[in-house]
Structure formats: C-alpha cells, structure tokens
Amino acid sequence: xxxxxxxxxxxxxxxxxxxxxxxxxxxxxxxxxxxxxxxxxxxxxxxxxxxxxxxxxxxxxxxxxxxxxxxxxxxxxxxxxxxxxxxxxxxxxxxxxxxxxxxxxxxxxxxxxxxxxxxxxxxxxxxxxxxxxxxxxxxxxxxxxxxxxxxxxxxxxxxxxxxxxxxxxxxxxxxxxxxxxxxxxxxxxxxxxxxxxxxxxxxxxxxxxxxxxxxxxxxxxxxxxxxxxxxxxxxxxxxxxxxxxxxxxxxxxxxxxxxxxxxxx
Numbered sequence: 068x069x070x071x072x073x074x075x076x077x078x079x080x081x082x083x084x085x086x087x088x089x090x091x092x093x094x095x096x097x098x099x100x101x102x103x104x105x106x107x108x109x110x111x112x113x114x115x116x117x118x119x120x121x122x123x124x125x126x127x128x129x130x131x132x133x134x135x136x137x138x139x140x141x142x143x144x145x146x147x148x149x150x151x152x153x154x155x156x157x158x159x160x161x162x163x164x165x166x167x168x169x170x171x172x173x174x175x176x177x178x179x180x181x182x183x184x185x186x187x188x189x190x191x192x193x194x195x196x197x198x199x200x201x202x203x204x205x206x207x208x209x210x211x212x213x214x215x216x217x218x219x220x221x222x223x224x225x226x227x228x229x230x231x232x233x234x235x236x237x238x239x240x241x242x243x244x245x246x247x248x249x250x251x252x253x254x255x256x257x258x259x260x261x262x263x264x265x266x267x268x269x270x271x272x273x274x275x276x277x278x279x280x281x282x283x284x285x286x287x288x289x290x291x292x293x294x295x296x297x298x299x300x301x302x303x304x305x306x307x308x309x310x311x312x313x314x315x316x317x318x319x320x321x322x323x324x325x326x327x328x329x330x331x332x
Contacts, residue, residue, distance in 0.1 A: 072145040075166065082140065083127045089170035134177045138169060151176050151186075155321040156259055159183050160196045168192045203319035206258040207244050211235055214245060226271035226280050227252045233299040234269075239307045242316040251288075254306070256314060261322045266314070267294055267306045 075085055127138045137150040147169050151159040161172055171191045175181045181189065183197045218224035218231050224247070231252060234240040243254040246262060251270045255262035272284040285302035287294040287309075295305045318325065 072143075073140060082138070085166060086127060086129075086138075086170060086173070089166060129173055129177055131177055134180060136173055136176055154324045154327070156319065158198055159186060160198075161192060161194075163193045165193075201319075203258050203317055206319065207242065207317050210245055210258075211241065218247075224250070226250070227269070229283050230269055230271075230285050230299040230302055233303045234306070237303050237307065239310060239314070240303065243314075244317040255322075256311070256317050257320045257322055257325050258317050259319075259321045263322045263325055264290065265311050267309045269302050269306060272296055 073082075076082060126140070129136050129138075133154060135152045135155070137152070139148050139150075140146070141148070145164045147163055147166065149161040149163075149169060149172055150157060151161070151172070159176075161168070163169060168191065172195075175186060175189055175192070187195045187197045189195070214224075214231060218228045227247070227250065231245075234245070234252070234254075240254060243256060243266065244258050244262065246253050246255060248268070251268040253262070253268040254266040256266065257263050267287050267289045269285050269287050272281040272286050273279065274281060283298055284296065285299060286296040287302050287305040289309055294309055296302065297305070320327070
C-alpha cells in the first residue's frame, strides 16, 4: 500500500491519530483509551464518554462496552470500510472515501448507540449496509449444513466425518455450534468467535509410531485433558457426559459476552 490514495498519512501519522483528531473536533469530551494503556492498567475501561482504541497503521478498532467499529483501508484505491458490531456480532457496514464520514459513523454507532434502522438513513454518512438479524438456531443450522460437504470433501476432514455424522444425530451436540481447530472437531456454546472453550473436542486416533489414522476411532479431550476414546458413538457419549452443567443451545454471542446473555445456573 502506498500513501498515494491516503495523502493524510505520513511516516509519523497513523490512521488512528487522524481519526482521533476528527473525533476530537466534534466532541471535546471524548477520551480515547489506547489499548496499551488498558493492558498496563486493566482498571481503565471504556465508558459512555470514552472508547478503547486498538490500531496498526492501516486498521483501527474503536469500542466501548457494547459497540465497536473495525476500520480497514483498501490497498488499490481510496476506500475506508467500517464494520459495525454490537456485542461483537456484525450488524452493519459502511464503505466511503471520506474520513469525515468515518468519524461521524463512529459518533453515531459507538457513542450515541444509534440502532441499525436509523443508522441506514442517518445524515452525514453514505449508504450503510445493514445485516438482517438472524437467530442463533439458524446460525447453528447453517454451520452444521456447511460441514456436511466441507468435511466429506476434504482429505483431512474425512477423518472426522463419521464422528461428525454421529454428533449431528446427537441432540445435546446438535444444539451447539461446531467448528474445527487443527483438525479437531470442537463445540461452542456461542455462535461467534471467540468461541467458548468449556466443551470437549474430538480428533481422529493416530497410531503411535506411524501417525496413521485409525479409521472410525476417536480421542476426546477437554483443552489438554484426555477424557477417553472409542468409536464414533462412544466418543459422542463421552463428549456429552463432559458438557458443562446446564448446557443448552448455543447463544448468538461470543465468549466475551456469553455470561451477559446466559441465564445463571
């Protein structure tokens, strides 16, 4: 990327500093809390009149307790893309060539907490793409359907496919959000990354010396703790037996906000 498309940026000025300047011009009460400051002093937290700032030279994240915007710059032309999220769930997107519009969007979405319907018709910003709200149940269904083909067609995923089919037919597992990590099949109680890490995961059993996969045989772990092994049906039973107490359907959130949305046990 060159500065040809972004002449405001110099060797010393980052996109973050320019946005802080633009935001400061419209709200002198706004306090930006740099991410490094938050790391060094965890008691510093964003509130209604402040935002937490994470950035590199070409991307920026502004967030408070509920809302965030992740901003990126296109490499081949002058284009700012703003991804608006609520509780870390994507809700809307704006693309513009004007930094002033970006700053105004930060004000409306992050500080004023404007809802999506009003944001789509707000003055001072261009056309906002609002994402339709979707249920957690539908997100889970779509992920299971995606893996129907994905695991069967991938040589490595094929090692998990027999267990996947059993898991899909097991109600306690079918209600969770499946994902793969290092060719483990994992389960989450939330639908968006970062996922919960309190459910067991399964991987294909390998022979000790040759590392060849043992067909139809699986090992079960909870993080690094070995829980047991066996054919797909047995492995599924082990996973179910080690699910968290009161484990219900996956919620439409991330691990960060899981406790906020879940009912106390």
